[in-house]
Amino acid sequence: MLIRVINPNTTAGMTATVGEAARRVAAPGTKVVATQPDHGPVSIESHFDEAISAVGVLEEVMAGEREDADAYVIACFGDPGLLAARELTRAPVIGIAEAAFHMATLISTRFSVVTTLGRTGIIAEHLLEQYGFRHHCRRVRAAEIPVLDLEENGAAALNRIIDECHRARDQDNIGAIVLGCGGMADLTDEISEAVGLPVIEGVTAAVKLAESLVTLRLGTSKHGDLAFPRPKAFTGRFEHFSGLAPSGLPSTPNRD
Amino acid sequence: MLIRVINPNTTAGMTATVGEAARRVAAPGTKVVATQPDHGPVSIESHFDEAISAVGVLEEVMAGEREDADAYVIACFGDPGLLAARELTRAPVIGIAEAAFHMATLISTRFSVVTTLGRTGIIAEHLLEQYGFRHHCRRVRAAEIPVLDLEENGAAALNRIIDECHRARDQDNIGAIVLGCGGMADLTDEISEAVGLPVIEGVTAAVKLAESLVTLRLGTSKHGDLAFPRPKAFTGRFEHFSGLAPSGLPSTPNRD
Amino acid sequence: MLIRVINPNTTAGMTATVGEAARRVAAPGTKVVATQPDHGPVSIESHFDEAISAVGVLEEVMAGEREDADAYVIACFGDPGLLAARELTRAPVIGIAEAAFHMATLISTRFSVVTTLGRTGIIAEHLLEQYGFRHHCRRVRAAEIPVLDLEENGAAALNRIIDECHRARDQDNIGAIVLGCGGMADLTDEISEAVGLPVIEGVTAAVKLAESLVTLRLGTSKHGDLAFPRPKAFTGRFEHFSGLAPSGLPSTPNRD
Amino acid sequence: MLIRVINPNTTAGMTATVGEAARRVAAPGTKVVATQPDHGPVSIESHFDEAISAVGVLEEVMAGEREDADAYVIACFGDPGLLAARELTRAPVIGIAEAAFHMATLISTRFSVVTTLGRTGIIAEHLLEQYGFRHHCRRVRAAEIPVLDLEENGAAALNRIIDECHRARDQDNIGAIVLGCGGMADLTDEISEAVGLPVIEGVTAAVKLAESLVTLRLGTSKHGDLAFPRPKAFTGRFEHFSGLAPSGLPSTPNRD
Amino acid sequence: MLIRVINPNTTAGMTATVGEAARRVAAPGTKVVATQPDHGPVSIESHFDEAISAVGVLEEVMAGEREDADAYVIACFGDPGLLAARELTRAPVIGIAEAAFHMATLISTRFSVVTTLGRTGIIAEHLLEQYGFRHHCRRVRAAEIPVLDLEENGAAALNRIIDECHRARDQDNIGAIVLGCGGMADLTDEISEAVGLPVIEGVTAAVKLAESLVTLRLGTSKHGDLAFPRPKAFTGRFEHFSGLAPSGLPSTPNRD
Amino acid sequence: MLIRVINPNTTAGMTATVGEAARRVAAPGTKVVATQPDHGPVSIESHFDEAISAVGVLEEVMAGEREDADAYVIACFGDPGLLAARELTRAPVIGIAEAAFHMATLISTRFSVVTTLGRTGIIAEHLLEQYGFRHHCRRVRAAEIPVLDLEENGAAALNRIIDECHRARDQDNIGAIVLGCGGMADLTDEISEAVGLPVIEGVTAAVKLAESLVTLRLGTSKHGDLAFPRPKAFTGRFEHFSGLAPSGLPSTPNRD
Incomplete structure (x- = not known):
């Protein structure tokens, strides 16, 4: 099982800290990848920092989808971008x-x-x-x-x-x-x-919840308001989000 | 890790059902013991059934303490006896x-x-x-x-x-x-x-939450209102609860 | 009018205390019977004590039904077994x-x-x-x-x-x-x-509320979730609850 | 015991109806006086009707104080003037x-x-x-x-x-x-x-609650926000409210 | 635009104070009329004072309707008579x-x-x-x-x-x-x-909200529970409220 | 008074629509500037769209600060970035x-x-x-x-x-x-x-609320949790947010 632990800020030392904490509690079969966005604040201490950091979180989820991550953890206490992240994947996404x-x-x-x-x-x-x-x-x-x-x-x-x-x-x-x-x-x-x-x-709590959901084959519901976003055009520096489409995962609601 | 899954009613077939469900999702190192009280209703469909079943749940937790269970699951949707059960142990207790x-x-x-x-x-x-x-x-x-x-x-x-x-x-x-x-x-x-x-x-959800808490070394808080009950006399058919005392588990708040 | 005031613990002195308090405010035509279970804790100071005491409370309600009690008071501040007790009778049941x-x-x-x-x-x-x-x-x-x-x-x-x-x-x-x-x-x-x-x-408040409801001919609703429990088998020390059935009180919703 | 049942509208037929209902459930020693304001709407079917009716309710409470009423019932389902009425008396005031x-x-x-x-x-x-x-x-x-x-x-x-x-x-x-x-x-x-x-x-429910409180010697709290209004000047058609002062009832908090 | 700022008490000095405050923030085209009832308490410091003052507030709204006021402000912090006042007019009514x-x-x-x-x-x-x-x-x-x-x-x-x-x-x-x-x-x-x-x-906040609603052509909804009161008889000193009927304003929901 | 109405999506037609609506209700002395981000989704129909759009909203607020805008309106019904935007300015920011x-x-x-x-x-x-x-x-x-x-x-x-x-x-x-x-x-x-x-x-409602607050000289509180963000480093495509500092507006809490 691959869990992507996303540190929403760009401070590598903190990514290391959360990664180690995550690995300390992960189950034997779980691989933890701790990442951080290339773009964003070095720490998150305001609504503003949090709003900017959400973009990086979402890009990290997209990167995770390309690597078939089984679950995601958003490792900032404001849970930035949590519901948006859930829209992007069938995998569970857990905020700390x-x-x-x-x-x-x-x-x-x-x-x-x-x-x-x-x-x-x-x-x-x-x-x-x-x-x-x-x-x-x-x-x-x-x-x-x-x-x-x-x-x-x-x-x-x-x-x-x-x-x-x-x-x-x-x-x-x-x-x-x-x-x-x-x-x-x-x-x-x-x-x-x-x-x-x-x-x-x-962080440790979220890793265990993520593992739990994966084992239970429970993923983010795609029925209703957390369904994949409707594909559409984005402009400017966010143009790469245009035509975003779900990555073709199997459609059974409980994942297998 | 030993998880005691307690079916609060006395129907063995249902105990088997919840035990199998629990084992299907348990981690490799987890041993699931599914039990049921000797005393109580064959099913729980009212406040009355639930109140009576709580006694059996609590006796099953006490039995589990003697076997050093690491966590408990109460496998009835009303979560009968949940807070009382938590008082009896440092281990996590999860209602379904x-x-x-x-x-x-x-x-x-x-x-x-x-x-x-x-x-x-x-x-x-x-x-x-x-x-x-x-x-x-x-x-x-x-x-x-x-x-x-x-x-x-x-x-x-x-x-x-x-x-x-x-x-x-x-x-x-x-x-x-x-x-x-x-x-x-x-x-x-x-x-x-x-x-x-x-x-x-x-049932499956509770097993994973119980495993998660044990791995995180988080047990029921003994600080405040879930501390062990004060030992005291009980009369009649509940006399065996007299002088109930905690089983001497180590006192570090995060279990080890 | 017969009001059964149930002290949920087994300490006779406390039963006397609540009985006297009840009688001090009861109406001239009201007979107060103060009782206590034979089985249970000598005092109630935890969720555990409360859960065990609920069994005795329920047995006292059943005893009251055999004596055609008009109302019940549960004289412990946690209102143990309140909703379960209401299922057992058409009479009002009031927690203190x-x-x-x-x-x-x-x-x-x-x-x-x-x-x-x-x-x-x-x-x-x-x-x-x-x-x-x-x-x-x-x-x-x-x-x-x-x-x-x-x-x-x-x-x-x-x-x-x-x-x-x-x-x-x-x-x-x-x-x-x-x-x-x-x-x-x-x-x-x-x-x-x-x-x-x-x-x-x-205690005194509950006695007056119980008298009030009886005078208003308002009893516990038997329509919906406080209806009598479905009769069923109980095992072991609770076998005497098997096949429990309502005592045949008149079925008009407002009692007479 | 004297209970003043106040019909907040000015329709005598409705005063009779609520008075009869009140008497039907009152205890033997309770005298029910059903009254209605001289001034106000013939029925209460809007916020406007209710606001106007509150004045009459309050005057009826003052009249009751002069007759040493032991409790008051406000017999309109909007409970018009309830908290204001409580300020005017040590007696209990109950809305229907x-x-x-x-x-x-x-x-x-x-x-x-x-x-x-x-x-x-x-x-x-x-x-x-x-x-x-x-x-x-x-x-x-x-x-x-x-x-x-x-x-x-x-x-x-x-x-x-x-x-x-x-x-x-x-x-x-x-x-x-x-x-x-x-x-x-x-x-x-x-x-x-x-x-x-x-x-x-x-109406019947309120009569029994009022009787209950009187028997329990519990009156409206005069400690804090339901204390008697500060006496002051009123003008015009409400000049008779000027210098309103508590009627000198004994000051023990639980009435005797 | 005519805004009637109603001081619910009868102290002229306070009416002047709120009137000046209102005028200080009113838009150039807004005429503020600050008024006070002829009948009522000199200050509002209790539920009782508030209940009596509501009558004066409502009469001031009726007076405003005769002068085609565009909006009303009730300038006492308890918002006395607010919902009743809204029933009397299509104009916005704002409590401070x-x-x-x-x-x-x-x-x-x-x-x-x-x-x-x-x-x-x-x-x-x-x-x-x-x-x-x-x-x-x-x-x-x-x-x-x-x-x-x-x-x-x-x-x-x-x-x-x-x-x-x-x-x-x-x-x-x-x-x-x-x-x-x-x-x-x-x-x-x-x-x-x-x-x-x-x-x-x-007061100042309410004036700006009132102006805002008038500009937006949003008046008190006459659909549902804030519709004009049903005309009816009133007795005694409130007889002048008998047969109260809406003043014939146009019926389009967004005012014009 | 200058109000910047920010359409959080990048569709110019919608910017025109909201701008016209805003101007239709704006006071004579109010200048409405309707803008849209250069970067973002063409419409907002999901948590994801909303999270991305927040960046553009915040940049539009910063642009407004350079032009001494007196207030801001965020013209998307999810109020994207609202609290973050408030951190960036002493001016009022209103979501629609x-x-x-x-x-x-x-x-x-x-x-x-x-x-x-x-x-x-x-x-x-x-x-x-x-x-x-x-x-x-x-x-x-x-x-x-x-x-x-x-x-x-x-x-x-x-x-x-x-x-x-x-x-x-x-x-x-x-x-x-x-x-x-x-x-x-x-x-x-x-x-x-x-x-x-x-x-x-x-949109129209927000314009009037924004005007109201400006007239009342009430701006976003800089005391406590909406104070300006602590300046810090940002990386990558958000580097331009590094060292962000308040624009030196006067520090009196009620703006002048």
Whole structure:
């Protein structure tokens, strides 16, 4: 099974981080390919960064289709381009925010999110609403560290995150913590040990959900609103999307 | 990895059905033990049946703890005893209704449920509300067949289910269908083929979620409201629950 | 009119407490029978305790049917077995949590709950959601006292409850307080006097709601999902539930 | 105990109807006084009618305070002036819409409303939202009869209501029906018999809730947002409201 | 274009304040007439005040109809009589609470409300629920100043409001503040400057929404539940409402 | 005042349509510039089209900033890139879906949406949820016409839309209809006349909301989560976004 883990930003170090995290939990028969777009922001910390990054995510899904990927993971906590990506393929596509939220509700009744910058909290709130987990999440917290500090200033960043997790544990009446950034994918064990309650990270969660769906032969529904986009003309620097057509995968709804 | 799949009713044929379904999707290293309580109803078709069946579910979890089970699946669509079962163990416990709902939202934006009897629809509605998926489910439908007809009258039951699934597909503006009964665990392929859109069944979905959590070393949170029950006296036929204490599993929050 | 007040735990002292509270508010023509199961936990402080206690509750309803009870009260704040109990009878069945919530919304726009242990707060939250009162309740608070301390350590327990009620009054922007435990049924007056705002307790509230429904000749609907359970076989220690059938009450929907 | 049942419109026949309904269910020691404002609309079929009627309702509450009424019922399905009325008294004030909704959720899991004119359906929807019962009500239906037809054209009106109730029973997947007009207070038995499921009417329901609260010594909270209005000047035809002050009832929160 | 700005209380100073605020933002061709009822409370600080004030609001709308007003603004933050007023006219009718909420969501993702007295907070909460903005508002705060202090004790009142706005900015994780009283219509600039984030006031917001709808030729829908009230008899001091009939405006749905 | 109306697709004819509609309602002092991206899809009929179009929208906002635009309108019913666009400017940015929804709630209590293709209905549903109007919208309907048919096959498209609007009026219990596509901006009058109830179109609505905010000197909040994006490196075809910095507008929160 081939899972394409897409880091939506263009920082290679972060691609490596999420790739390693993914491989650490992947099943024996699973091949993880971690990629990043050629075009886009070096980190995603705003609606603007996220909107631009979605193009790269979609191109990575198209590239994956040419290599017959069995599933995709979008490794940024805003799940950029998730529904658009699902339109492009019969394979499952999993966002790391949704993956972490789903897993958190299976082992606790209430959780908090600890993310990087406060300004991205609204993105998590909107996703919680759309996915149905508004009431399962007690609070979205921020450690107020820029995303790239996770790469460049790791020890200090980790301390701030752990401090915020302690506050979540002691004040929020929760059973688990969700880490709100793909760049934290390698910190789960340390944080969980320091904080003493389950800590869920989305990259690893998404890999297991993707494997699960593939094994269950459940792919993105092509019946209704996630069907392949109608082929059409695109102009300018997006002309290569013109006449986009599904890659001819078998049409049985449960994949085989 | 040892997963205990608990059929909450006492019909051995149904235990066999869910066990086979579970094994069909389990990973190579996973051992599935399918069990059923000694005490309880032969099928679950009401709040009453469900309440009684919860006792057997909980005893099966305790039995599993003595055998060091790594995870549990509760194979009845009402998820009877789910939160109580989670209190009894550090291992993950997954209900098949929640499992099916979670998976459905990962491959479609909206789904419908097709269950057995209309009277149990309210159980699904309450679970959808509690889990957060009220708005992801367009409609809870019933084929109006008693649960045991799935065992004893399989062909006719299958036809009625497929008919209802056709109506769901054509009228509900959905991308996927969730089958609302553990006894339908062996029908997924036939129904999906007949109806032409993804059909999600909870037993198989729950097995994969359980495996996923075990691999991620995420167990039921013992911090807060799912901690082990306080040991206390029980009387009469439940005296054997007196002084119940956690089985001494290691205390690191992420299991190892 | 005969109202059966069922204490779901097996502690006789608590049965006496709820029985006295019930009798204090019952109408002249109402006979209150306070009972407790022979089988079950001595107190209810977890999902597990609650699940086991539901069996005893249901047996007490069946016993009540043989004595032509006119209504039932389930005197534990988690309302254990409520919907299952309703299936067993045409008579009204009232849980004390729902009773207290309903009454609280009739005399205030927002209320808080003060319960025993923090770990049971999630039970109140789930009930508030199911009953529709999520937004009427500002906060679920816990005095962090074990249930049986109400019996054995009354003065200290009362002080802790009053302290928490003061915090609720001063911080929560509320008009009333709901006491979250059947064992507090005799404390209402003292607490209300100490705190200076209305304090609602569920046992007394439920008795009045039960009397009201009986007088209105409104019984549990037997049309749809609360109809009598389909008779079926039960095994083992629950064999006596086999072939359960409605007791032949008149079939007019509004009782007479 | 003195309960003042206020018919918010000025049609004496309807006051008689609600008064009789109230007396039919009142406890032996309860005295029901049914009144109507001197000023206002002859029926309430719009937001406009309702807004004007609220003034009369409030004057009737003030009149009741001078007679030491123990509780109030507002006998129009829009519950006009309900929160304002609560501000004027320590006594409980119950609206018939809320009363009917509360009772309906105690005997069924889902209900429908059958009201007079479709245009007033939005009023019921807004109340369901505010009271928390949005999801307990499957549908608000209208028989499309003017309110006064209940008085003047009773037989034909009854038939239309029964027809609509049949549709509710057969199409809405419900367990009970709420009648959406005070003028239907005398039709409950006939409709319930014709339709074969519980039919809840608000006047009788409200009387029993009011009696219940009085017996429980629970009055409208004067702590917070339902406290007595700040006395102030009113001008013109409302000058008599100037300097309005609480009538000096004892200040213990639970009434005695 | 003629916009009638209705101050629902009878304090002329406040009418002047809202009139000036309205004129300050009105388009060149817009004539603003600021009025107040002859009958009603001098300020609105409770459900009771609000209910009485609604009558005056409605009479002011009727007066406006006789003068062919093109739109109406109800200049009290509780939006008293809003839906009733809409029934009386084809013209748009805008409440200042709804206007402020709508505008706030267009320039921020989350806002807080700062109002006068804590006891009126519940009115804002109910409106937020009805209008759909419950989750866009983080918190309803009160400066605890009586409404008329805005007139009589302006400097002190302003300071308290600014203090509360500072707390909102620093604690609530918001992007904007909504002022919760028509009497604050002249304070926007000072508060915004002091607090450093956008401050939305409803009178000015409502004037622009009213102008917008008129320009778009969109009037209150007369199809369905906001149609003109059915003419009928009124008694006593409201007899002049008898036989109320629409003023014969053209029946095209988009006004011209 | 300069309003930049951005057609997110690259079809010049549609840009002309929305520009004309905008100019038709703009105030005398308002200059409308209608633009379209150089790069992107010719129409927007899927999540994929929408994600790609967001880049062009954002570039058009940046272009507008260089020309000191006072406000922006995003003229596609999915409001693509809305929150990202708001980050880029102090000026108001209005999406046509939100604009239409807001206006619809001001003139009716419930509305339906009539859009082009059923597959885009989910986009409208998600926006309704995020904006808070889920319960104000009875139903999202589709005429099942491709977007460009509005340009190329106008008469037939109009007929299908009118047919669907008739069904909405007759079946949905609504007061108004929202047209769910920017390409319908010139059809409002015809449809409203044919259907007989108010028809709201988003381009014109958004222009008036944008003008209103500018007049009120209310711009997008730069306090909190809509602050300017943190400047950073972008790679590849998005390199021109590197080091993006706010254009140095004055920092007073209410614009001047």
